[in-house]
Every structure is written in C-alpha cells, then in structure tokens.
Amino acid sequence: MSEIVLEVRDLEAGYEPGVPIVRGASITVKKGEIVVVLGPNGAGKSSFIKAIAGLVPITGGTVFLDGKDITAAPAHTMVRLGLAFVPQTENIFPLMSVEDNLRVACGVLERREIPARIEEMYAAFPDLVRQRRTAAGNLSGGQRQMLAVARALIVHPRVLV
Ligand SMILES: Nc1ncnc2c1ncn2[C@@H]1O[C@H](COP(=O)(O)OP(=O)(O)OP(=O)(O)O)[C@@H](O)[C@H]1O
Ligand SMILES: [Mg+2]
Incomplete structure (x- = not known):
C-alpha cells in the first residue's frame, strides 16, 4: 500500500470571517507523487496551499501530514513538521546572493x-x-x-x- 504523506479533507479557509475562499477542498498525496491543483486565476489555488501551510486561517476541515493532524499548527512550525511551502511570488531575497x-x-x-x-x-x-x-x-x-x-x-x- 502506498504511503499517504499529505491528506487534506474538506478544507474551508479564507481571509475574512464568513467569507470562505476555499470550500470543500480535499486532496491525498502519496509518497513520491506529484499532485496538481488546476483552476482559473483567482479560483483559490494559492489560498488552498497557503491554508495547508498555516498562512491563511482555516475554518473547517483537516490537514494531516504523515497521519498527524497539523490543521492548527502555526506556519513557523511547518518546516520542522516536514512541510515546505514555496510562495507564488516574493519567494527569494533579491538583494542577497x-x-x-x-x-x-x-x-x-x-x-x-x-x-x-x-x-x-x-x-x-x-x-x-x-x-x-x-x-x-x-x-x-x-x-x-x-x-x-x-x-x-x-x-x-x-x-x-
Ligand atoms: N491576502 C488576501 N486577502 C484577501 N483576499 C485575498 C488575499 N489573497 C487572495 N485573495 C483573494 O482570494 C481569491 C483567490 O486568490 P488566490 O490567490 O488563491 O487565487 P489563485 O487560484 O492562486 O490564482 P492565480 O492563478 O492567479 O495564482 C481571489 O479572489 C483573491 O482576490
Ligand atoms: Mg496563485
């Protein structure tokens, strides 16, 4: 059986209370697998992965990493937990080598x-x-x-x- 490393179930997340941007989003990622989330501009793809990474408030659903519930884990703990996030923009320090x-x-x-x-x-x-x-x-x-x-x-x- 393939090992599931990331499981997101029924995620609901957004920037303002009562205005969910992501609704009912679920994915399962097995070890070695590449999973792609497709959608039009503004559909909520980045918001979805930001929510997984603890950068957008989650109001429903769960995120499991290696079977551990990380739904409420703060963003700064994610790397230590094993989850790395690449922002869509502003993802390097331009003045540094x-x-x-x-x-x-x-x-x-x-x-x-x-x-x-x-x-x-x-x-x-x-x-x-x-x-x-x-x-x-x-x-x-x-x-x-x-x-x-x-x-x-x-x-x-x-x-x-
Ligand atoms: N920081 C924010 N505060 C409030 N609303 C936001 C914020 N970031 C994104 N949104 C809104 O959330 C919605 C989804 O944006 P998101 O960036 O998740 O889309 P996307 O699917 O990644 O689009 P793209 O293909 O253009 O990268 C958009 O309507 C956007 O205006
Ligand atoms: Mg995006």
Whole structure:
C-alpha cells in the first residue's frame, strides 16, 4: 500500500470571517507523487496551499501530514513538521546572493550538514552554481523559481507545496 504523506479533507479557509475562499477542498498525496491543483486565476489555488501551510486561517476541515493532524499548527512550525511551502511570488531575497538565499533557508539543519546540502541543490539546479555570488534579484524568472524551490527542498521536507 502506498504511503499517504499529505491528506487534506474538506478544507474551508479564507481571509475574512464568513467569507470562505476555499470550500470543500480535499486532496491525498502519496509518497513520491506529484499532485496538481488546476483552476482559473483567482479560483483559490494559492489560498488552498497557503491554508495547508498555516498562512491563511482555516475554518473547517483537516490537514494531516504523515497521519498527524497539523490543521492548527502555526506556519513557523511547518518546516520542522516536514512541510515546505514555496510562495507564488516574493519567494527569494533579491538583494542577497544566491548562496546566502540558500544558507538562510537551512535553519532547521545541523550546521555541519549545510555545505553538503547547498552542493546538492547546486547539483539539482546547475544554473544556480554559475550565479552563486550573484544577487538573487538579477536571476531570470525561471532561475528565481529554481532558487525558491531549492530553498524549500534544502531542508529535506516530506511534502513540498
Ligand atoms: N491576502 C488576501 N486577502 C484577501 N483576499 C485575498 C488575499 N489573497 C487572495 N485573495 C483573494 O482570494 C481569491 C483567490 O486568490 P488566490 O490567490 O488563491 O487565487 P489563485 O487560484 O492562486 O490564482 P492565480 O492563478 O492567479 O495564482 C481571489 O479572489 C483573491 O482576490
Ligand atoms: Mg496563485
């Protein structure tokens, strides 16, 4: 049986009380699986994943990570719980170098683990190696997204949203 790492059931979430943006949203993500949420602009896709990551108030439903109920877990505890979130925009620090962007994402790692993890991210995203000393704000749009994803993956998350 495939292992379920993320299960969201009947999620309701929104920015203002009484105005749910996400309603009745459910997904199941198994280990190794890529699940895509599709919908028109403004449909609530980002709000849905932000709610999972603890960044939009949840008013109904449940979020399980590895079988543990994380519905009420605050956003700052998510990385430690194993859930990494890549924002759609503003997902890098533009004035900091590529390497410093990676370094500051390593908060929950053991200090001695950090250099090897940074090299692993460079191996996964070779475009970033050449620009390691460049200010992240000078990367191309796609390279910025690579850096944002690398910043999330560097801590070995169980789930990337
Ligand atoms: N911080 C916020 N405060 C209030 N309303 C918001 C906020 N962020 C988004 N919304 C509203 O929630 C709705 C869903 O937005 P959301 O960003 O989740 O859409 P999306 O499906 O990710 O769209 P896109 O494809 O454009 O990225 C929109 O009507 C938007 O105006
Ligand atoms: Mg969006």
